[in-house]
Amino acid sequence: MSGNPAPIPDPSLPSADDAHATSVVHQGRSVLLEIIGLSKRFPGTQALSNVDLRVRRGEIHALCGGNGSGKSTLIKILAGVQQGEPGGMIRVGDESSPADAVTPAFADSAGVRVVHQDLGLFPDLSVAENIALGSSFPRRRSGRIDWRRMRTNAEELIERFEIRASPKTLLRDLNRAIQTEVAIARALQGRESGHGGILILDEPTTALPAAEADALMRSLRRYAQAGQSILYVSHRLDEILRITDRVTVLRDGHLAGVHETADLDEDALTTAILGRSLAHEAAVKHVPVSSAGVPVLQITGLRAGPVRGVDLEVRRGEIVGIAGLLGSGRSTILRSIFGDLDREAGEIRVAGAVLPKGSQSAAISAGVAMVPEDRARDAAFLDLPVAANISASVIARYYAHLRMQDRKMTRDAASLMATFGVKAASPAVPINTLSGGNQQKAILARWLRRDPELLLLDEPTQGVDVGARAEIYRVVRDAADAGTAVLVVTSDVEELAAVVDRAVVLRGGRFVAEIAGSALLPQHLNELIYKDVPHVDSV
Amino acid sequence: MSTVSDAGTTGSTRPRRSARAAGVDVLERTGLVLFLIALILWFTIDSTSGDIFTSGANIRQVLSNQSVTGIIALAMVAPLVAGYFDLSVAAIAGMASVTMAALVGTHGYPVWLSIVLTLLVAGIAGGVNGVLVARFKLNAFIVTLGTYTLIGGLLQLYTEGQSIANGIPESFGNWGSLTWLGVPRPFWLLIVAGLVLWYVLTQIPFGRQLESIGSNERGARLVGIRVDRTIFLAFVSSGLLAGVAGVLLTSRAGSADPTAGSAYLFPALAAVFLGATTLRPGKYNVWGTIVGVFVVAVAVNGFTLLGADAWVTPVFNGASLLAAVMISTLFARQRESMARKVLLDGFKREEPADPNTNELER
Numbered sequence: 047m048s049g050n051p052a053p054i055p056d057p058s059l060p061s062a063d064d065a066h067a068t069s070v071v072h073q074g075r076s077v078l079l080e081i082i083g084l085s086k087r088f089p090g091t092q093a094l095s096n097v098d099l100r101v102r103r104g105e106i107h108a109l110c111g112g113n114g115s116g117k118s119t120l121i122k123i124l125a126g127v128q129q130g131e132p133g134g135m136i137r138v139g140d141e142s143s144p145a146d147a148v149t150p151a152f153a154d155s156a157g158v159r160v161v162h163q164d165l166g167l168f169p170d171l172s173v174a175e176n177i178a179l180g181s182s183f184p185r186r187r188s189g190r191i192d193w194r195r196m197r198t199n200a201e202e203l204i205e206r207f208e209i210r211a212s213p214k215t216l217l218r219d220l221n222r223a224i225q226t227e228v229a230i231a232r233a234l235q236g237r238e239s240g241h242g243g244i245l246i247l248d249e250p251t252t253a254l255p256a257a258e259a260d261a262l263m264r265s266l267r268r269y270a271q272a273g274q275s276i277l278y279v280s281h282r283l284d285e286i287l288r289i290t291d292r293v294t295v296l297r298d299g300h301l302a303g304v305h306e307t308a309d310l311d312e313d314a315l316t317t318a319i320l321g322r323s324l325a326h327e328a329a330v331k332h333v334p335v336s337s338a339g340v341p342v343l344q345i346t347g348l349r350a351g352p353v354r355g356v357d358l359e360v361r362r363g364e365i366v367g368i369a370g371l372l373g374s375g376r377s378t379i380l381r382s383i384f385g386d387l388d389r390e391a392g393e394i395r396v397a398g399a400v401l402p403k404g405s406q407s408a409a410i411s412a413g414v415a416m417v418p419e420d421r422a423r424d425a426a427f428l429d430l431p432v433a434a435n436i437s438a439s440v441i442a443r444y445y446a447h448l449r450m451q452d453r454k455m456t457r458d459a460a461s462l463m464a465t466f467g468v469k470a471a472s473p474a475v476p477i478n479t480l481s482g483g484n485q486q487k488a489i490l491a492r493w494l495r496r497d498p499e500l501l502l503l504d505e506p507t508q509g510v511d512v513g514a515r516a517e518i519y520r521v522v523r524d525a526a527d528a529g530t531a532v533l534v535v536t537s538d539v540e541e542l543a544a545v546v547d548r549a550v551v552l553r554g555g556r557f558v559a560e561i562a563g564s565a566l567l568p569q570h571l572n573e574l575i576y577k578d579v580p581h582v583d584s585v
Numbered sequence: 586m587s588t589v590s591d592a593g594t595t596g597s598t599r600p601r602r603s604a605r606a607a608g609v610d611v612l613e614r615t616g617l618v619l620f621l622i623a624l625i626l627w628f629t630i631d632s633t634s635g636d637i638f639t640s641g642a643n644i645r646q647v648l649s650n651q652s653v654t655g656i657i658a659l660a661m662v663a664p665l666v667a668g669y670f671d672l673s674v675a676a677i678a679g680m681a682s683v684t685m686a687a688l689v690g691t692h693g694y695p696v697w698l699s700i701v702l703t704l705l706v707a708g709i710a711g712g713v714n715g716v717l718v719a720r721f722k723l724n725a726f727i728v729t730l731g732t733y734t735l736i737g738g739l740l741q742l743y744t745e746g747q748s749i750a751n752g753i754p755e756s757f758g759n760w761g762s763l764t765w766l767g768v769p770r771p772f773w774l775l776i777v778a779g780l781v782l783w784y785v786l787t788q789i790p791f792g793r794q795l796e797s798i799g800s801n802e803r804g805a806r807l808v809g810i811r812v813d814r815t816i817f818l819a820f821v822s823s824g825l826l827a828g829v830a831g832v833l834l835t836s837r838a839g840s841a842d843p844t845a846g847s848a849y850l851f852p853a854l855a856a857v858f859l860g861a862t863t864l865r866p867g868k869y870n871v872w873g874t875i876v877g878v879f880v881v882a883v884a885v886n887g888f889t890l891l892g893a894d895a896w897v898t899p900v901f902n903g904a905s906l907l908a909a910v911m912i913s914t915l916f917a918r919q920r921e922s923m924a925r926k927v928l929l930d931g932f933k934r935e936e937p938a939d940p941n942t943n944e945l946e947r
């Protein structure tokens with residue numbers, strides 16, 4: 047992305063100013079969290095080897111590294127969810143523990159508060175209950191749960207964190223962004239007083255669009271100023287450059303360096319993470335597809351949920367992006383095309399043939415593929431092997447000679463894993479043992495192997511590291527060059543500007559603008575997205 | 586079993602392992618089988634039970650008695666793989682038994698036609714469950730508990746509580762009592778049913794689709810699996826198998842008792858859950874289920890010979906259900922905590938996509 051003609055140091059978020067430049071690193075500040083010589087081995091993977099990490103008081107410290115470099119593992123060990131190997135040492139404030147003896151109780155008493163990558167929420171419980179589970183349920187004197195107090199606690203937090211949900215809403219009825227807010231509120235409750243402790247956030251913004259991510263950045267800055275130490279994991283480099291004080295980089299489980307953020311720019315950070323520069327490869331060409339090209343996707347008058355009537359054509363070989371706010375209906379459009387949502391009105395044609403309402407299998411046999419937004423809920427078979435996950439879209443192809451050809455399936459999966467850079471011990475391990483970004487790449491492989499006519503991508507690079515992000519778009523571009531039409535939704539406007547040939551802006555349920563060519567700039571996109579009062583429908 | 590490509594388990598992928606961890610793994614996979622062997626040895630050696638226990642008559646008795654239970658247990662497997670309970674199979678088997686007796690005995694239809702019609706009725710009953718669960722999205726546990734009770738009641742109504750014994754031809758009534766190669770025919774039928782179900786569940790795409798649904802139903806829908814249809818078919822196949830069990834039941838008894846079917850529910854449940862702790866731990870599987878049936882049966886048989894009374898059957902059914910749940914939880918924990926850490930000591934760091942890793946054990 048750094049290869050854009052005009053370098054864009056400004057992360058281009060409208061209200062970023064106050065979050066900037068406030069970071070003052072006091073060199074002499076004492077170290078709150080200290081990890082020395084931490085190692086961790088999984089079957090087939092050395093997730094961490096001899097890693098050191100120091101976080102100072104009141105500092106926002108970034109933990110960076112490619113997919114599978116061991117960030118989440120380090121955090122899980124810190125939280126006592128997994129055990130490190132003997133030899134390592136962990137100290138938080140005055141309390142220390144050998145790395146192989148950290149328990150959740152130790153982590154809790156030392157003040158380690160974690161928002162895990164998968165959020166760790168309970169979909170069938172309400173917002174209030176989820177928040178209460180983070181501490182302990184408030185009790186009455188008799189020992190009974192004090193439901194009223196639980197509700198008011200939750201209400202206070204909801205107000206303080208500006209969460210757009212009521213205490214009674216069930217978690218599964220909320221979208222990822224709001225779920226993330228709930229998880230953060232849960233971790234931070236009782237923390238405003240800012241006594242000691244460390245808040246750890248593992249990729250909290252993967253599912254957050256710019257405005258929400260920005261709000262989060264500002265609150266984190268505020269907490270840090272109040273003395274809260276924060277360990278922050280993200281693949282979004284702009285965030286790291288903006289709010290953190292220092293950066294620790296992991297590469298394949300090894301400590302690859304510690305940097306002052308002030309000394310870094312996007313290129314330098316990329317290089318630190320990948321061990322090579324992306325500058326010369328990042329430039330992705332925009333291909334102006336002739337308007338005479340064959341339309342693969344034709345939408346007319348689509349209405350569904352927040353979408354109030356849109357028309358769109360995507361031609362062979364073209365990559366089109368949909369820009370818009372959270373809740374503007376971007377995913378609704380993709381899901382309606384794929385038959386995952388019943389549209390209220392409108393016609394959808396793929397390669398000339400009308401798609402029936404609400405039928406994924408019709409869409410799939412017409413050559414449509416979709417990588418959904420919520421991987422765990424809608425895409426991954428978490429307890430099944432990587433091979434089964436990658437083969438799920440083509441399972442019938444492996445039935446030959448009266449039986450399933452499992453060896454062939456495994457072999458093909460292995461070669462796809464190589465192509466897509468999926469890092470795993472073997473194709474036969476369950477996919478939930480892979481790091482988040484590697485799971486995402488496996489899901490992409492599942493669909494791209496079908497050579498779809500139309501590829502729908504909903505936040506395809508969430509949780510994917512900078513290197514792999516470029517790789518993914520290269521693969522997508524290759525597919526487009528081979529004739530696939532691609533429709534992509536991403537909240538990262540820079541990414542959008544860099545990879546699509548044409549973008550449409552969805553606002554108030556309609557496409558309000560279409561831009562292509564040299565007008566395709568992040569600032570311009572942002573202006574269009576945020577124009578007027580943002581029309582935010584929840585969900 | 587070695588040709589069963591256990592795509593669903595991680596165990597088959599571990600090239601080298603430390604002795605201790607390998608022990609846990611092997612124990613987990615074969616524990617139930619070893620337990621069955623130990624039980625058999627014990628009752629054989631014990632002088633009180635030994636003689637009778639090992640007599641041909643007793644062995645044949647256990648094998649053929651349990652075949653009905655076994656087929657009913659197998660009938661539960663397909664829906665369970667997709668994550669749905671089917672409690673009605675025992676009742677459907679009872680219904681099939683009565684239907685068979687009524688057709689062949691009361692109405693005098695030829696045996697083959699009666700069998701076909703009975704299976705049709707049982708398949709339809711399974712289909713009704715399937716429609717309620719897949720199409721109307723009703724909770725499978727409750728739906729099938731409902732149909733279980735309902736069918737039981739309807740059978741009482743139809744038979745007025747009487748067994749149907751008149752007019753059942755000798756040839757059919759005797760079939761279940763005869764042996765082939767010294768082994769009771771019902772047992773062969775169980776093995777055939779097991780083979781067919783094993784093939785369906787592991788060797789054709791249908792089984793993988795069921796497994797995907799069981800893992801993540803929304804995800805399955807979004808990869809184009811016709812989830813509703815697949816679940817429906819799972820219930821139909823479950824009904825058909827229950828129908829086979831019902832026909833066998835009538836043949837073995839030479840008559841149809843309207844209350845006979847429902848008694849098979851708990852033994853079958855126990856077997857299925859026990860089965861899921863072995864061979865492919867954590868997954869409902871055909872051969873594990875059959876092993877599970879015989880673990881309970883041998884224990885009950887042996888203790889009865891040692892002088893235990895009627896209490897022994899419910900106690901063993903209940904105990905094995907509890908044990909099944911406990912074993913799978915315990916071992917899952919073992920796997921999490923210890924095996925993960927130890928298992929692949931010496932597994933050299935490999936390139937992520939090495940296709941050979943999966944072949945080493947074959």
Ligand SMILES: Nc1ncnc2c1ncn2[C@@H]1O[C@H](COP(=O)(O)OP(=O)(O)OP(=O)(O)O)[C@@H](O)[C@H]1O
Pocket residue numbers: 088089091092093111112113114115116117118119120163469470471478479480481482483484509511
């Ligand atoms: N439970 C597990 N069993 C086996 N291997 C695991 C397990 N958890 C993690 N790993 C492996 O450990 C390595 C580090 O994973 P980790 O989740 O810490 O990466 P990460 O840096 O958080 O990556 P991402 O940015 O993609 O989230 C990966 O190779 C992963 O496959």
Ligand SMILES: [Mg+2]
Pocket residue numbers: 117118119163248481482483
């Ligand atoms: Mg991670």
